[in-house]
Amino acid sequence: MRFELLFLGTAASAPSAERGLPALLVTFGRHRVLVDCGEGTQRQILKSGAGLKGLNRILLTHAHLDHVLGLGGLIATLALFDIRGTVTINGGPATLAYAERLLTGGVWGGGLLPVPVAFAPVAPGVLVEDGRFRISAFPVIHGEAESFGFLFEAVPMRHLDAARLESLSVPKGPPRSRLAAGLPVRLDDGRVITPEDVAGPSDPGLRLAVIGDVGETETLVEVVRGADALVIEATFLEADRDKAERWGHLTARQAAALAAEAEVEQLFLTHLSPRYETAQILAEARAVFPRTRVAADFDHVTIARARRPELASR
Ligand SMILES: [Zn+2]
Ligand SMILES: [Zn+2]
Numbered sequence: 001m002r003f004e005l006l007f008l009g010t011a012a013s014a015p016s017a018e019r020g021l022p023a024l025l026v027t028f029g030r031h032r033v034l035v036d037c038g039e040g041t042q043r044q045i046l047k048s049g050a051g052l053k054g055l056n057r058i059l060l061t062h063a064h065l066d067h068v069l070g071l072g073g074l075i076a077t078l079a080l081f082d083i084r085g086t087v088t089i090n091g092g093p094a095t096l097a098y099a100e101r102l103l104t105g106g107v108w109g110g111g112l113l114p115v116p117v118a119f120a121p122v123a124p125g126v127l128v129e130d131g132r133f134r135i136s137a138f139p140v141i142h143g144e145a146e147s148f149g150f151l152f153e154a155v156p157m158r159h160l161d162a163a164r165l166e167s168l169s170v171p172k173g174p175p176r177s178r179l180a181a182g183l184p185v186r187l188d189d190g191r192v193i194t195p196e197d198v199a200g201p202s203d204p205g206l207r208l209a210v211i212g213d214v215g216e217t218e219t220l221v222e223v224v225r226g227a228d229a230l231v232i233e234a235t236f237l238e239a240d241r242d243k244a245e246r247w248g249h250l251t252a253r254q255a256a257a258l259a260a261e262a263e264v265e266q267l268f269l270t271h272l273s274p275r276y277e278t279a280q281i282l283a284e285a286r287a288v289f290p291r292t293r294v295a296a297d298f299d300h301v302t303i304a305r306a307r308r309p310e311l312a313s314r
Contacts, residue, residue: 061095228265
């Protein structure tokens with residue numbers, strides 16, 4: 001169970017020679033999900049070697065231009081490359097209304113998009129669930145803009161303990177399948193075996209929180225608590241805290257303080273301004289939360305649990 005992160009654009013507001021505008025590709029299981037789609041994202045995807053195939057969901061944190069202007073070009077290229085399937089764009093209702101206007105009223109003025117696009121509004125709560133993975137949305141405060149963050153979770157997997165199955169003489173086949181699905185079984189001899197009777201090691205669900213632009217962290221502590229990884233903006237340094245507050249952004253120190261308070265495993269900072277050196281941002285954050293990394297374009301990171309979970313105790 002793992003999440004692959006590919007940082008496609010790590011700049012704030014305007015691109016620089018080194019950094020593209022916000023976009024992050026999250027790959028897990030059979031899913032490939034793009035979070036935000038700043039101008040130039042399609043080129044970043046191609047340059048990274050990730051390719052466009054299977055890219056069928058775009059989550060938008062909010063409708064500021066640096067996060068959405070790449071949609072038209074990306075969709076045009078999907079059509080050109082004959083990549084089939086519906087592209088679902090998720091975002092808050094106002095964000096989505098903007099994206100829809102941009103595409104069906106502007107880029108394709110006739111309203112007919114070259115590939116099928118579903119505009120699906122999100123509300124706080126579960127957005128996608130497929131049995132193994134879940135994506136939820138949660139509200140984020142970023143100035144006046146309607147904004148959402150996204151939590152990617154692997155649903156905890158239940159494993160059966162082979163030795164217990166043998167010692168209780170549970171036959172192979174349907175009885176074991178039922179137990180693996182979390183259901184009790186009645187054996188031919190009348191005994192009832194519950195999933196708890198044969199519980200083996202359980203993999204706790206891996207959790208990744210992705211937050212775009214945000215101006216405060218108080219409401220986020222419980223949402224991201226204990227996450228294996230937190231991706232969040234750090235547009236300013238503490239010396240410019242007044243600017244951060246004025247524009248609804250965070251300082252590196254504030255982002256790190258959130259990671260520390262919420263006891264996340266790893267912190268990735270993005271949405272970076274060219275007014276600072278990367279080393280300055282890193283130093284400010286690491287003073288508060290040592291397990292911090294400042295993302296660069298094309299950084300590829302695997303989020304997984306290294307340690308083996310303990311045997312479920314009875
Ligand atoms: Zn932004
Ligand atoms: Zn913004």
